[in-house]
Amino acid sequence: MTADVIIVGAGVTGAAIARELSRYKLSVLVLEKEAEPAFGVSKSNSGIIHAGTQNPPNSLKGWLAVEGNRLIREELAADLGLDFARCGQLIVVFDPADLPELEKIKKDGEALGVRGLEIVDRAWLDANEPNLGPEVKAALLAPSAGIISPYRFVYALVENAVKNGAVLKTSRKVTAIRRPAAGGFEVVAGGEVFRARFLVNAAGLYADEISALAGAPAFKITPRKGEEYLLDKKRGHISNRILFPLPSGTSKGILIIKTSDGNPMIGPTARDTADKEDLSTSDEGLAEVLAGARRMIPSLSKSDIIAYFSGLRPVSGKDFIIRHEDGAPGLVNAAGIQSPGLTSAPAIAVMVADILKKHGLGLEPRENFHRLRPRPVHLFQVPPEETRRLIAKNPAYGDIVCRCELVSAQEIRDALKRGARTLDGVKFRTRAQAGRCHGGFCTTRILKIMREELGFPVTALTKRGPGSELIKDERKWPSEELDRSS
Amino acid sequence: MKERELVIVGGGPAGMAAALAARASGVGDVLLLERDQHLGGILNQCIHPGFGLHHFKAELTGPEYAGRFADLVGRDRGIEVSLRSFAVGLNREKELSYLRPGALEEVKARSVILATGCRERTREMIPIPGSRPAGVYPAGLAQKMVNLEGWLPGREAVIVGSGDIGLIMARRLALEGVKVKAVIELQKVSRGLVRNVVQCLEDFGIPLYLRHRVSLIHGRDRVEKVDVVKVDEEFRDVPGSGFSIPCDTVLVSVGLIPENELLEMAGAEIDREKNTPVAPSVNLTSIPGVFACGNACKVYDLVDWVTRDSELAGRLAAEYLGLGKPPPARDASE
Numbered sequence: 001m002t003a004d005v006i007i008v009g010a011g012v013t014g015a016a017i018a019r020e021l022s023r024y025k026l027s028v029l030v031l032e033k034e035a036e037p038a039f040g041v042s043k044s045n046s047g048i049i050h051a052g053t054q055n056p057p058n059s060l061k062g063w064l065a066v067e068g069n070r071l072i073r074e075e076l077a078a079d080l081g082l083d084f085a086r087c088g089q090l091i092v093v094f095d096p097a098d099l100p101e102l103e104k105i106k107k108d109g110e111a112l113g114v115r116g117l118e119i120v121d122r123a124w125l126d127a128n129e130p131n132l133g134p135e136v137k138a139a140l141l142a143p144s145a146g147i148i149s150p151y152r153f154v155y156a157l158v159e160n161a162v163k164n165g166a167v168l169k170t171s172r173k174v175t176a177i178r179r180p181a182a183g184g185f186e187v188v189a190g191g192e193v194f195r196a197r198f199l200v201n202a203a204g205l206y207a208d209e210i211s212a213l214a215g216a217p218a219f220k221i222t223p224r225k226g227e228e229y230l231l232d233k234k235r236g237h238i239s240n241r242i243l244f245p246l247p248s249g250t251s252k253g254i255l256i257i258k259t260s261d262g263n264p265m266i267g268p269t270a271r272d273t274a275d276k277e278d279l280s281t282s283d284e285g286l287a288e289v290l291a292g293a294r295r296m297i298p299s300l301s302k303s304d305i306i307a308y309f310s311g312l313r314p315v316s317g318k319d320f321i322i323r324h325e326d327g328a329p330g331l332v333n334a335a336g337i338q339s340p341g342l343t344s345a346p347a348i349a350v351m352v353a354d355i356l357k358k359h360g361l362g363l364e365p366r367e368n369f370h371r372l373r374p375r376p377v378h379l380f381q382v383p384p385e386e387t388r389r390l391i392a393k394n395p396a397y398g399d400i401v402c403r404c405e406l407v408s409a410q411e412i413r414d415a416l417k418r419g420a421r422t423l424d425g426v427k428f429r430t431r432a433q434a435g436r437c438h439g440g441f442c443t444t445r446i447l448k449i450m451r452e453e454l455g456f457p458v459t460a461l462t463k464r465g466p467g468s469e470l471i472k473d474e475r476k477w478p479s480e481e482l483d484r485s486s
Numbered sequence: 487m488k489e490r491e492l493v494i495v496g497g498g499p500a501g502m503a504a505a506l507a508a509r510a511s512g513v514g515d516v517l518l519l520e521r522d523q524h525l526g527g528i529l530n531q532c533i534h535p536g537f538g539l540h541h542f543k544a545e546l547t548g549p550e551y552a553g554r555f556a557d558l559v560g561r562d563r564g565i566e567v568s569l570r571s572f573a574v575g576l577n578r579e580k581e582l583s584y585l586r587p588g589a590l591e592e593v594k595a596r597s598v599i600l601a602t603g604c605r606e607r608t609r610e611m612i613p614i615p616g617s618r619p620a621g622v623y624p625a626g627l628a629q630k631m632v633n634l635e636g637w638l639p640g641r642e643a644v645i646v647g648s649g650d651i652g653l654i655m656a657r658r659l660a661l662e663g664v665k666v667k668a669v670i671e672l673q674k675v676s677r678g679l680v681r682n683v684v685q686c687l688e689d690f691g692i693p694l695y696l697r698h699r700v701s702l703i704h705g706r707d708r709v710e711k712v713d714v715v716k717v718d719e720e721f722r723d724v725p726g727s728g729f730s731i732p733c734d735t736v737l738v739s740v741g742l743i744p745e746n747e748l749l750e751m752a753g754a755e756i757d758r759e760k761n762t763p764v765a766p767s768v769n770l771t772s773i774p775g776v777f778a779c780g781n782a783c784k785v786y787d788l789v790d791w792v793t794r795d796s797e798l799a800g801r802l803a804a805e806y807l808g809l810g811k812p813p814p815a816r817d818a819s820e
Contacts, residue, residue: 234750277706281615303759307610309618384583388590395588400572403521408585423620437605440624444635458637463620467707470620472734475636475662 003029003167004361006187006196008174008210010037012045012150012345013337014202015157020349021356022164024363029196030158030166031189033173033206035465036425038154041204042342043428044279044311045150046228046257046265049073050340051089051142053109053117054247060320065340066113067347069144076346080156081375082148083260089145089242090120090129092136092296098246102140109142116143131238133298145242149260150342151428152376157345159418160373164366170421171465174203177213185214185330198330198361200352205276205314207321207335216325221336223276223312226251226268227285230307231300232436233262243296252339254292256300261405261431262380266293266300268311279310306436313338322348324355332356376414380406380431401449402442404435412446416453424464426450447471489594491515492803493582495573495748496601498527499789500780500796502555504599505565507800511810516565517593519584521572525559526552527603529789531630534654536681540790551789576752578773597775597803600749601796604742604781606651609703612740614646616703619710625651625739629658638662640735644712645669646700648676648683650787652739657686659737667731669694670714672721679787700736701728709734744782752776769799775806 005021007014010032021028034040052066077084093102099119106117118141125132125139162168172190177199180186185199203210208221231238236258243256251270259265267289286308294300316336325331332355334348341348357363379387379397390397396410407430415429423446426432432446433439439446447470451458462468492513494501497520505516524530529537532548539545542554559565568586575583580595606624621640623631629651631637643664645652648671660666669687674697676683687694695714701723702713716727744761746754755764755772763771763778771778779799780792804810 234747280617280702281613283615286613286615305611305613306608308613384590387585391585391588391590398585398589399570399587400521400585403572406574406585438608438610438624440606440608440627443623443627444630444637448635458635462707464707468620469708470639471631471637472640473638475638 002184002195002197003027004196005029005198005200005356006031006185006194007200007202008187009040009202009204010154010158010168010170011040011042011202011204012038012154012157012342013204013334013348014200015154015161016345016349017200017202017334017352018161018166019157020346020353022161022166023366023369025366026361026363028161028166029194030161030168031172031174031187031194032168032170035171035422035462036420037158037168037170038151038428039424039464041312041314042154043151044226044228044309045342046255046268047148047150047259047342048089048242048257049084049146049148050343051109051117051145052112052114052340052343053091053105053140053142054252055112055340056318057108057111059318060322061340061344062112064320064344064347064351068340068344071346072148072343073144073146079371080160080373082153082156083381084146084148085258085260086144086146087241087258088141088143089244090139090141091244091246092132092139093246094135094137094295096137099138101246102138106140114142114144117141129239129241129243131297131299133296135295147242147258147260148342153342155418155429156373160370163370163373174210174213177210177215179215183330198332198356198359200332200334200356202334202337204337205312207314207333208316211325211331211333211335214325214328214331216328216331216333219316219321219335221314221316223273223278224315224338225271225273225278225310225312227281227289227308227310228265228267229286229289229305230259231264231266231304232306235264235300235304236262238264238297238300245292245296254289256293256296261434263306266290273312276312279312281308281310285310307434307438320344320348322351322355324359330359376418376429377411378431379408379411401445402430402432402435404437405431407432409449412449413453416450421454422462422464423447423450423470487581487592487594489596490517491807492597492599493517493519493593493595494599494601495519495582496527496603496780496782497522497525497567497569498601498603498780499529499552499555500527500603500782500792501599501601502552502559503793503796504601504779504800504803506555506558506562507797508599508804509562509564511801511804513804513807513809514564518559518565518567519571519573520567520569523569525556525567525569528626531626531633533633534658537789540788541793573748576748578753580775597806598777599799599803600746600776600778600782601780602745602748602782604744604785606738607741607743609736609738614700614703614738617705619703619705619708621705621709621734622703622736622738625655625737628737629655632658632662638664640664640709640733642667642733643735643737644700644731644733645737645739647671647739647741648678648694649739649741650678650682652737653678653682653686655737655739656692657690660690660692664735666690666692667733668692668714670698670700671696672699672717673697703736709736712736742781742785744785746778746782749776749778769795769802777803
């Protein structure tokens, strides 16, 4: 069986492309090497939906970010039931001598189509961001920026794509790509061979390797590590908008981010690394992040930190690589998708669909395209009346498993029904274990629910796929044997 | 909204002792909320003996100690026990809401006792840098897995922190055939009871590295090894002292944090460092009629002291309600 399109990678880029292509009468197959979507680059994303400033004019980033921002704000947030909060962003300066640079960012942003940009002074900041330290002199306000849960964005895109006929196969690492004489592609993944007329490469950190396997001219992905530190939810009030310092050459700087789940987050660092699998954090990273964040909000302290993680940005040069590879006809690369990749994803998807169309893929709209995806239930986001209504519908919504984040047993079962297969998959979909006790109290209960719903023994349950098994052995109590015999 | 005389949040040893003491002092109606499926709190997973040496003059296991209170609570018709009930809101007017399967309940309490215990400090809070593989567990979680579920988290373990939970789990894992390679302690003495160092480590030949810290955890999907380094009196790493221990499991036992988020939600004053209520004396909070007891007030090393502390809180609540005799004045330094 030959698909119309195979997409390699179910991160935000691949998921957005899958959802976009699922509008049309096409057979779309997504191959993801990890156990679940979003387990690569996307899960470590900070979740910022950028206003679209700070991108070079005449770059793909420049217009794709603005268009992606618009698509999320005006369509996808509502259609896909995303928890998008349009909180706005501020780029602050500590030195009045930097005001011209701020002005330039404003002008360049306006040229790219960013609206509502405004330079605000100390008086405005005192009224609207009272926790900012006295070193901050002024800022550029971008009201169209917002915050989203990056992995829940990916799940929403994937679920809707699948609902509209796309097929997702996980734990399928692409190891070879062949070009049959008759045309198209033969993709070997997880020991199986898949065929397609067109191939879209959205393989994140490994996009260079996939492109090479497909016979396209080489480019290189250099991982750039960013460490992020999550603060206790109790400190959620420290800022109202996403706070940026002036950008440097390689990064947007240490930010103070209002995550969509309520915990402030500080970071990221930006350090090139050679290892595509190195997700370790460091004492130096912590020091750098804390110093940068405290320059903007001095009252932050190390004791506010409850968690940390790092991510690797798939960097290839200064811009996205989104093009048909004439040297490997039928291959479209969507690579080097670093910041503002999450924001740009919906626009990248439209661009890729367009490129495919130009190269012979017929795009005939599907009659029953399910545009809408209902927002999943998250008790921590709903008011008491809604909670009562949910519990009346299903009592298990009142059975609290994760107390730090208020996640009920039913939400965990819902997540498993929607595709979670691993403990991390449950965590990213529901927030269970992401709170201050880090699963100290809820993990056994979650594993029991997983065992029940998935039908696996507890020793087969993993944190994030094969190799990360959580329990090495299970002992049976003698009483179980007695019970069975009576 | 239904009115209750006394609502107690937490059905562990603290909540149960407070309930019984309040009743003994004349409180007629006590609602005891417990989020788990049984009373007993953390004692339910502490199957080792050593509880009750003072209070009962006997050497009981955790469940036995808790069981004695649960029996008394069960037989007291003035105490309504609501299991699988999780308190989600409290305000200064002592209006409390809680979730249980099938309902979101709201009550107006005339008095409240918070017996919400502690949570464990996690690896992320120390922090221990490195990768984030499967196999890193808070020691209390590992205890729950082994003792209540019969699950072995790993086969070769290193334990970070020599507090009592870490020491108890070193022995527990060793008894289950896990190779416990080391307990790593930052301070120059173990933080746990001396009898635990002897009975859990020395008796099992488990090495204790004092003045050491785990500097890095290795392993992509599952723990593979930890790097350990010696520290000096100022807790600086001693150059050249680093070594590695191959293992597949890391248990983290680095302290307990009192749980007072509900109290904080109600607007009471909380000590930001210790996460405990700020008040003129123990068991009080800055909200009149709202009391705290047990580990939520202060991290006790013996449950016998939790019981004593909680009985006083029960009597204080009764006094607040205009019943019973006030307990003897108590020194905050106890």
